[in-house]
Amino acid sequence: MIFFYFWFVVVVEKMVTRRVDLRSDTVTKPTESMRAAMASAEVDDDVLGYDPTALLLETEMAKIMGKEAALFVPSGTMGNLIAVLVHCEVRGSEVILGDTCHINIFENGGISTIGGVHSRQIKNNDDGTIDIDLIEAAIRDPRGELMFPTTTLICLENSHANSGGRCLSVEYTDRVGEVAKKHGLKLHIDGARIFNASVALGVPVDRLVEAADSVSVCLSKGIGAPVGSVIVGSKNFIAKAKRLRKTLGGGMRQIGILCAAALVALKENVGKLESDHKKTRLLADGLHEIKGLKINPGSVETNIIFIDIVDGSRTTTEKIIKYLEERGILLMRDKPSRLRVVLHHQISASDVQYTLSCFQQAVQIENGN
Ligand SMILES: Cc1ncc(COP(=O)(O)O)c(C=O)c1O
Numbered sequence: 603m604i605f606f607y608f609w610f611v612v613v614v615e616k617m618v619t620r621r622v623d624l625r626s627d628t629v630t631k632p633t634e635s636m637r638a639a640m641a642s643a644e645v646d647d648d649v650l651g652y653d654p655t656a657l658l659l660e661t662e663m664a665k666i667m668g669k670e671a672a673l674f675v676p677s678g679t680m681g682n683l684i685a686v687l688v689h690c691e692v693r694g695s696e697v698i699l700g701d702t703c704h705i706n707i708f709e710n711g712g713i714s715t716i717g718g719v720h721s722r723q724i725k726n727n728d729d730g731t732i733d734i735d736l737i738e739a740a741i742r743d744p745r746g747e748l749m750f751p752t753t754t755l756i757c758l759e760n761s762h763a764n765s766g767g768r769c770l771s772v773e774y775t776d777r778v779g780e781v782a783k784k785h786g787l788k789l790h791i792d793g794a795r796i797f798n799a800s801v802a803l804g805v806p807v808d809r810l811v812e813a814a815d816s817v818s819v820c821l822s823k824g825i826g827a828p829v830g831s832v833i834v835g836s837k838n839f840i841a842k843a844k845r846l847r848k849t850l851g852g853g854m855r856q857i858g859i860l861c862a863a864a865l866v867a868l869k870e871n872v873g874k875l876e877s878d879h880k881k882t883r884l885l886a887d888g889l890h891e892i893k894g895l896k897i898n899p900g901s902v903e904t905n906i907i908f909i910d911i912v913d914g915s916r917t918t919t920e921k922i923i924k925y926l927e928e929r930g931i932l933l934m935r936d937k938p939s940r941l942r943v944v945l946h947h948q949i950s951a952s953d954v955q956y957t958l959s960c961f962q963q964a965v966q967i968e969n970g971n
Pocket of ligand 1: 676677678679680682704705759761762763792794795820831
């Protein structure tokens with residue numbers, strides 16, 4: 603009996619030596635060159651403003667994004683929170699945003715609980731846009747200021763994670779920017795995956811965010827740095843953001859160690875995004891062929907795929923997750939009948955083939971087709 607137990611453990615261990623981590627693009631491990639850069643990074647106290655590697659990253663990011671200044675922050679959530687709070691500094695301010703955007707769903711309602719900012723949530727379309735006439739209609743009439751909150755800011759998200767990583771075009775972004783300007787509002791873009799959007803659309807990233815007053819850009823998602831985000835905007839915006847970062851506990855001393863890894867990510871990994879998107883497309887097309895699964899191939903524009911279980915199928919998301927996990931493939935459930943996979947630079951073409959064949963087996967076992 604004990605022999606069989608050990609035999610079983612050895613077999614299972616062998617099965618899971620391969621690891622294909624598709625839970626998110628936040629799961630990447632720092633590469634050797636990142637670790638080397640971190641080990642030799644020149645650092646100083648960033649709260650005092652002297653960390654040379656942080657200053658280098660911030661200067662570089664401001665340049666890439668076409669804005670006056672930049673600030674390293676510990677996370678995308680803090681980046682968005684700071685940006686909204688800077689734009690909405692007057693009590694009673696209101697922000698217009700999409701109902702399925704990350705700020706609205708996944709950031710603990712921080713803009714209201716911490717910032718006291720009122721949110722006006724407008725329906726996000728399947729492609730991540732919000733209808734421009736709905737945005738315009740949601741802007742409060744200043745003549746009602748005795749009762750109404752004051753519309754101050756519009757937030758967009760590009761790429762839009764909850765829509766499966768779909769991209770907002772530069773034309774759309776410009777039009778929202780025009781509406782914002784016309785009404786004296788600011789425009790913030792949650793650009794956690796803005797490099798993915800820029801590559802997928804074939805539009806330079808500074809052009810893509812030209813209409814925005816501020817952008818938060820995650821370093822630790824598609825481009826694979828271990829930690830951090832950067833917010834960009836005018837010098838005045840960043841000066842205010844710096845004070846708020848300190849208020850929120852985001853002043854972090856020798857951050858050059860983290861910024862060094864981010865500089866490597868910028869140099870080495872932005873260029874890999876196109877290949878990540880191609881692999882995502884390959885995986886999506888393959889999954890689409892599997893009976894029992896449903897994908898909207900048109901919705902796969904960057905590195906995220908939503909996989910629905912077809913009604914009437916005998917398999918479930920739980921069963922698929924378990925089957926794949928036993929084979930070293932990790933993924934997440936988005937809804938009871940929907941799975942989400944996210945690709946990144948540490949997923950190879952052979953990982954994609956392996957994942958496809960394991961998916962095929964997982965579904966076949968249940969449905970027998
Ligand atoms: C679109 C989007 N914005 C913001 C964030 C927040 O980033 P962080 O996890 O670094 O707080 C995420 C995280 O997944 C995201 O997907």
